[in-house]
Amino acid sequence: MSHFEYKNGELHAESASLRQIAERFGTPCYVYSRAALTAAYRAFDAAFAGHDHLVCYAVKANSNLAVLNLFARLGSGFDIVSGGELQRVLGAGGDPAKVVFSGVGKSAEEMREALAAGILCFNVESEAELARLSRVAARAGGTAAVSLRVNPDVDPRTHPYIATGLRQNKFGVPYRDALDLYRRARELPNIAISGIGCHIGSQLTDVTPFVAALDRILELADRLQADGIALAHVDIGGGLGIRYHDESPPRVEDYASALAPRLGRRALKLLLEPGRVLVGHAGVLLTRVEYLKRGPEKNFAVVDAAMNDLMRPALYDAWHDVLPVSRAGRSGGAPYEIVGPVCESGDFLARGRTLELREAELLAVMAAGAYGMSMSSNYNTRPRAAEVMVDGGDTYLVRERETVAQLLARETILP
Numbered sequence: 001m002s003h004f005e006y007k008n009g010e011l012h013a014e015s016a017s018l019r020q021i022a023e024r025f026g027t028p029c030y031v032y033s034r035a036a037l038t039a040a041y042r043a044f045d046a047a048f049a050g051h052d053h054l055v056c057y058a059v060k061a062n063s064n065l066a067v068l069n070l071f072a073r074l075g076s077g078f079d080i081v082s083g084g085e086l087q088r089v090l091g092a093g094g095d096p097a098k099v100v101f102s103g104v105g106k107s108a109e110e111m112r113e114a115l116a117a118g119i120l121c122f123n124v125e126s127e128a129e130l131a132r133l134s135r136v137a138a139r140a141g142g143t144a145a146v147s148l149r150v151n152p153d154v155d156p157r158t159h160p161y162i163a164t165g166l167r168q169n170k171f172g173v174p175y176r177d178a179l180d181l182y183r184r185a186r187e188l189p190n191i192a193i194s195g196i197g198c199h200i201g202s203q204l205t206d207v208t209p210f211v212a213a214l215d216r217i218l219e220l221a222d223r224l225q226a227d228g229i230a231l232a233h234v235d236i237g238g239g240l241g242i243r244y245h246d247e248s249p250p251r252v253e254d255y256a257s258a259l260a261p262r263l264g265r266r267a268l269k270l271l272l273e274p275g276r277v278l279v280g281h282a283g284v285l286l287t288r289v290e291y292l293k294r295g296p297e298k299n300f301a302v303v304d305a306a307m308n309d310l311m312r313p314a315l316y317d318a319w320h321d322v323l324p325v326s327r328a329g330r331s332g333g334a335p336y337e338i339v340g341p342v343c344e345s346g347d348f349l350a351r352g353r354t355l356e357l358r359e360a361e362l363l364a365v366m367a368a369g370a371y372g373m374s375m376s377s378n379y380n381t382r383p384r385a386a387e388v389m390v391d392g393g394d395t396y397l398v399r400e401r402e403t404v405a406q407l408l409a410r411e412t413i414l415p
């Protein structure tokens, strides 16, 4: 069920009119649905109900405090990749005891902050990181719980920029080095081994690579167990894809029933780090048509949102559906390139879409809840968009639109 539907010819988020939201908060504007976020979280969590598990929402997919707070209220844990994301989780009321810390480049300062907060586990990605963490924990007089992120060398069959579990990728500890590194970790002071994990990529539309990766990781877990290194959890990472266009990703139920039974009788808690699948369909980007422009080969709709607001089309050639907010009196249409005002030919939101467009009308870029606002920038000195959360018929501004004055305030000229 979609939480963004037409009512009387006008696109709504739950019971709130997107036209009214645009009039009140301006464009470009991200709009999220509380009901959609809640339903996605509950469906995912319920799919794993038969197995001891913890959902750790991947904060980088959408890190707005209101989104994090909603997931925290639903009982979610969090997967963070920076000290900044840790502060967001704490600021949103998240439980630090349900936080895992991923990433290849954790600084000593970030390690100290995470230790002080009392996170569940560090997902360690190299021998050098393990050594640094041991030193930081010793100096702080604490113990760091550790899970190695192992690179299972499994092809996720996704866009190369979001494939992370292949041998040539920068992520994780090489599979063949993992056992040795666990043996070394066991000898390190202030390190407590707690788990093993992987994260093989994003926007996967098939369960096969997940199953292959989990089996590889469980094989290692069994060898560690035989070595007397007991683990408390196995972390399969995130990466479950969503339908943007014509993809057919597995349903969460099928994903869960392909994975959970493979743990068998092992006393391992299953950790999951879903990002996109929890937030992708829960948000749209509202934008207004500035100009319609006829070129010698193509028609352009220049809109007020750009690649700085939604980077996925420019970065991954990603496809997002684009819908008119008002569909009254539409018939036919012409193919349009939906482009932004940024000075780059890569600045497009959608290409070759058949639409009947008018100047000044509103468009909704669909399924923009994941890796939209969180990847936005100020390129071309464009203040970042406002973010609004709908709850039934109520609308809440959950991030103010930036102002140019705020952008300039951090800069100074020479005396």
Ligand SMILES: *Cc1c(COP(=O)(O)O)cnc(C)c1O
Residues within 6 Å of the ligand: 058, 060, 061, 079, 081, 102, 103, 199, 201, 202, 203, 237, 238, 239, 240, 273, 274, 275, 276, 277
């Ligand atoms: C990005 C990321 C995720 C979430 O990926 P999705 O494709 O959004 O589910 C999970 N774990 C790690 C380590 C990540 O880097």
